[in-house]
Amino acid sequence: MKCKVCNREAQNKYCELHEKAYANIMQKFETWKKAADTSWEQYLNDLVKNEFTGIWAKEVAEQLLKDKE
Amino acid sequence: MEKYTLIITEKPDAAQRIAQALDQKGKPEKMEEKNVPYFLAHRDKPLVVVPALGHLYTVVHVGKGRNYYPVFNFKWAPRYLAEKGAKHIRTWIEVVSKLAKNAEEFVDACDYDIEGSLIGYCLLKYACENKENVAKRMKFSTLTKKELEIAYDEPLPKIDFALIEAGRTRHEIDWLYGVNISRALTLAAKRWSGKYATLSTGRVQGPALRFLVAREKSIHSFVPAPYWSIRVTVDIEGATYEVEYAKKTFEKRVDAETVVKACKGKAGKIEKIEKKNTKQRPPIPFDLGTLQTEVYSLFGYTPRRTANIAERLYLEALISYPRTSSQKLPPVIGYKTILKGLSKERAYKGLASDLLQIGELKPREGAKEDPAHPAVYPTGNLPERPLHESERRVWDLVVRRFMAVFGEPAIKQSMKVTINVNGHRFYLRGRRILKKGWMKFYKPYIRTEEVALPPLREGETVQLREMLREDKFTKPPPRFNPSSLLKQMEEVGIGTKATRADIIETLYNRKYINEERIVVTDLGFDIVDVLRKYCSGVISVKFTRELEEKMERIQTNSEKRENVLFGAVERLKPMLEELKQRETAIGEALSNAIKRARIQERIVGDCPTCHTGKLMILYSRKTRKRFIGCTNYFKNACQTSFPLPQRGTVKPLHKSCKGCGWPTLLVKMKGRRPWTLCFNEKCPKKEERRKRLEMQSLQQRSSK
Numbered sequence: 001m002k003c004k005v006c007n008r009e010a011q012n013k014y015c016e017l018h019e020k021a022y023a024n025i026m027q028k029f030e031t032w033k034k035a036a037d038t039s040w041e042q043y044l045n046d047l048v049k050n051e052f053t054g055i056w057a058k059e060v061a062e063q064l065l066k067d068k069e
Numbered sequence: 070m071e072k073y074t075l076i077i078t079e080k081p082d083a084a085q086r087i088a089q090a091l092d093q094k095g096k097p098e099k100m101e102e103k104n105v106p107y108f109l110a111h112r113d114k115p116l117v118v119v120p121a122l123g124h125l126y127t128v129v130h131v132g133k134g135r136n137y138y139p140v141f142n143f144k145w146a147p148r149y150l151a152e153k154g155a156k157h158i159r160t161w162i163e164v165v166s167k168l169a170k171n172a173e174e175f176v177d178a179c180d181y182d183i184e185g186s187l188i189g190y191c192l193l194k195y196a197c198e199n200k201e202n203v204a205k206r207m208k209f210s211t212l213t214k215k216e217l218e219i220a221y222d223e224p225l226p227k228i229d230f231a232l233i234e235a236g237r238t239r240h241e242i243d244w245l246y247g248v249n250i251s252r253a254l255t256l257a258a259k260r261w262s263g264k265y266a267t268l269s270t271g272r273v274q275g276p277a278l279r280f281l282v283a284r285e286k287s288i289h290s291f292v293p294a295p296y297w298s299i300r301v302t303v304d305i306e307g308a309t310y311e312v313e314y315a316k317k318t319f320e321k322r323v324d325a326e327t328v329v330k331a332c333k334g335k336a337g338k339i340e341k342i343e344k345k346n347t348k349q350r351p352p353i354p355f356d357l358g359t360l361q362t363e364v365y366s367l368f369g370y371t372p373r374r375t376a377n378i379a380e381r382l383y384l385e386a387l388i389s390y391p392r393t394s395s396q397k398l399p400p401v402i403g404y405k406t407i408l409k410g411l412s413k414e415r416a417y418k419g420l421a422s423d424l425l426q427i428g429e430l431k432p433r434e435g436a437k438e439d440p441a442h443p444a445v446y447p448t449g450n451l452p453e454r455p456l457h458e459s460e461r462r463v464w465d466l467v468v469r470r471f472m473a474v475f476g477e478p479a480i481k482q483s484m485k486v487t488i489n490v491n492g493h494r495f496y497l498r499g500r501r502i503l504k505k506g507w508m509k510f511y512k513p514y515i516r517t518e519e520v521a522l523p524p525l526r527e528g529e530t531v532q533l534r535e536m537l538r539e540d541k542f543t544k545p546p547p548r549f550n551p552s553s554l555l556k557q558m559e560e561v562g563i564g565t566k567a568t569r570a571d572i573i574e575t576l577y578n579r580k581y582i583n584e585e586r587i588v589v590t591d592l593g594f595d596i597v598d599v600l601r602k603y604c605s606g607v608i609s610v611k612f613t614r615e616l617e618e619k620m621e622r623i624q625t626n627s628e629k630r631e632n633v634l635f636g637a638v639e640r641l642k643p644m645l646e647e648l649k650q651r652e653t654a655i656g657e658a659l660s661n662a663i664k665r666a667r668i669q670e671r672i673v674g675d676c677p678t679c680h681t682g683k684l685m686i687l688y689s690r691k692t693r694k695r696f697i698g699c700t701n702y703f704k705n706a707c708q709t710s711f712p713l714p715q716r717g718t719v720k721p722l723h724k725s726c727k728g729c730g731w732p733t734l735l736v737k738m739k740g741r742r743p744w745t746l747c748f749n750e751k752c753p754k755k756e757e758r759r760k761r762l763e764m765q766s767l768q769q770r771s772s773k
Contacts, residue, residue, distance in 0.1 A: 021290035028292040035295050036322045047292065052542050054291035 005059045014060065021056035025064070041068065073115035075172035076207070076221075077165070077192050079179040081106050082384040083212060084120035087178055090217035091116055104157070105164040112221070119168050121179065125158055126191035127151055128244040138252040139645045141638060143244060145191065145237075162196050169197035175204035176221070177228050181441045182392055183624075184567050186229055187236035193228070204228055210393075210402075210442045212386040213450060232441075234630045235623040239565075242616065242637045247271040249641060250607055253648040254599070254659060261656025266663050268596065269579055272616065273564040273572050275600055275608035278581055278589075280557055282597040284549055285589040291545035297325035301495055302535045303337070303488065306523050309534060315494040318541075325538045328493055333536045337490035339529045345485075348478040351507035353396045353435035354444030355470055357566045358559045360391065360463075363470075365552035367514055368462055372555045372570040378463045379445070386450050388467050392567050393442040396435025398474065402443060404430045410449025411468060420510050424475050432474040446471045469511050476507025484522055488531060497522065548586040562614045580666060591669065595662035603651050604644035612640070673697060673721045674732025677749070679707040684732060686719060695719070697748060711748040714738070719746070728754030 002008070003015035014022050025047065032038045038046065047053045047061040076091075078084040088097035088108035097110040097118070107119040129151040131142040149158040169175075175197060177189035193201040206225035209216045247269065254268040270278070297319040301312045319325040355363070360379065361372040370378070379391035389402075398404075405425060412421035424430065435444075447468045456464060479502060486497040499522035502508065508515055549557065551573050558569050576582045581593030600608045616637060622628035648655065668685075676682040682701030689696065694715055701707035713719055717738030726733050726747040737743040747754065 017286065017290070020286065021292070024290050024292040028294055031294045031320075035320055050293055050542060052291065052293040052544050054287075054289040054545060056289040057292050 005063050018056050018060050021060045071115055072173040073117050074174040076118045076176045076178050077189050078120045079185050079188055081120040084118045086212045088118040090214040091221055102164050103160045105161050121188050128240050138249045165196040175200045177204050178207040181208045183236040186232040190233045211389045211448045213448045231624050231626050235620055238630045238633055239620050243272055249645055257652045257656035258659040262660035276563050276610045276613045279597055279608040281589050288545045293542035296541050298539045300537045300539050303531045304534045312495045312497045329538050332490045332493050335490050336530050336532050337488040339527050340489045341487040343485045345483050347481050350478050351433045351474050351476045354398050354474050356394050356396050357391050362552050371551045373574050376570050378459055382464055386448055389446050390442045391445050393439045394437050395439035395444045396437045398432045398444050407449035414451055420472055430475050472510035473507045476510050479506035479508045480504040550586055561610050592662045592666040599655050603647050606644055678709040682707050728752045
């Protein structure tokens, strides 16, 4: 299986590197929701724009937004 | 020629200083043979002081060819047999051998540590033909006349074999790991792609790179979390002060908004004023690591640069031996004599005399010890030549730190004013220094700011001026810089004080990392990835630290060299077998990484025309000439191109032009100073320069 973001070898949807970023995105959503009542889509958009979001996390967020489309 | 004592030193500068110190008249005769300097001095008997040039011998492979592994047969041999460009070492060794023939006594006066002892041992054993068992050892921590005379008059009866055994083992193990794994990686990539590229890793280099990759991964996969804080200012007697809310951060936006709503535009009442005095003890003396860290944070010099500067100051007898782990200053170094010496310098006169008035001087010391040397301290000698700016800074820092450790504790007062606004508490904080104590010695390097508050009374009313909710996000972990990486290596116990800075430089040279705030390249990532998959031992911090500990035990005679070597080889063998079995997969991964790295190296910056492509250094297929082109050219989407100088080298600078913001390049040509090239023909800076030159030529013409 290939990673949906970078085409590297992957066991699930993402390679080892993007999998970690994906896990972080999933884990932090609860914090965002509680903090500012952010919706999933808004959360992903905010992550893509945020200067502190890591590059792999941004790539996964973009992929998740594309998947939604 | 009369028989003499041959004194071996580590470097030419040290030889000159030792010869000067030991010569009765202080004027040794400088000799030179085949460009190798040595010194003739007279004391109780004739002395010949000859320097080494660092390590003249190294570990080499016994056998032919480089294109295979594993290799476990090695021997110690002159460096010129193993390294290109080390031909001068042959003449150097010949001169030492010749001088050794007429010598009747031998003294090793190399730096007293693992490397120095090994340098002396190799020369005594190989160049002087087995004189290692008859040689005496001079032990000193500064190159001052007094200490050198004592070291010569009261030498150690033998060279320190335990230290030498530890040094030999370290070099041999490093060679075994470095040569075998580097060859495995290089050959795997070469066999896959047919192209040669040096790939290296080592026993310490691997774990150091692993730290960096781990940090890079957490930065790349970082997801920030929002939080809020409240920024408030108050007006007191016409001045504005920043105050903080009792709760520094809010996890929910609504909580922060509630506070802002309740307090905005309101006045507050001073509820309580608390003052607290705290003692701050003096800093501890510098070992090499703390000196490198302090210099980096104050002046931005890399650990390698600091080590080089400190080495020069040591060779000029201005500071003690810098490659030390000690944070202790024993009384035997003569505190008062040093201070008297320093007091001859105008800048230190007052400070030194203050300390000299104290009856008994007692330094504050750190916990770390080094059996060979004390902490870094000034010798009390003053510079014999004007020091370069960087040298002067490091020397001044060492001098002031030395004085500061004898100072009294500083007393700081912190003040906390609690302001109640509509039931919410805010704090106004002030701080000042009541007693400078040691701080007066270390003044230029102290980074605490005083915040003076006006006289305030409990019950007084203050007006809130500005009240804002600040939206913030958690930040990713900071990148390592050369100094924090060095500190990390030290903390986990990998490498030695003498090698850590060099290892960091190697990571840069191999292009595994770049930039000052360290960024791991794709190649660096892939190297760690390959090593993690196929020979994880070589990047294991635990394994490396265990090996370090065993090697340290050799120094104290509690471990045998043979056992440590045997254990290391047994651990290495299965790793190499694994690497060999997976050679194709490793070769493919590394070749792709090298290819990506080479492309990355040629990327200049974003295309200013299409804004989606990257500008890259390309070569014309027809003419072989180089130029800058956009990567979208290959998709027929952008035709942007710029000419480049065809001579010399061009390298992307990854910095924007100050005139137009376009990416820039560094051009280097033989016989010219390197210059920054902005390839934007319409750059305002170019226009400015053209006008300036025109004006100059007009002025010249009119003056004629």
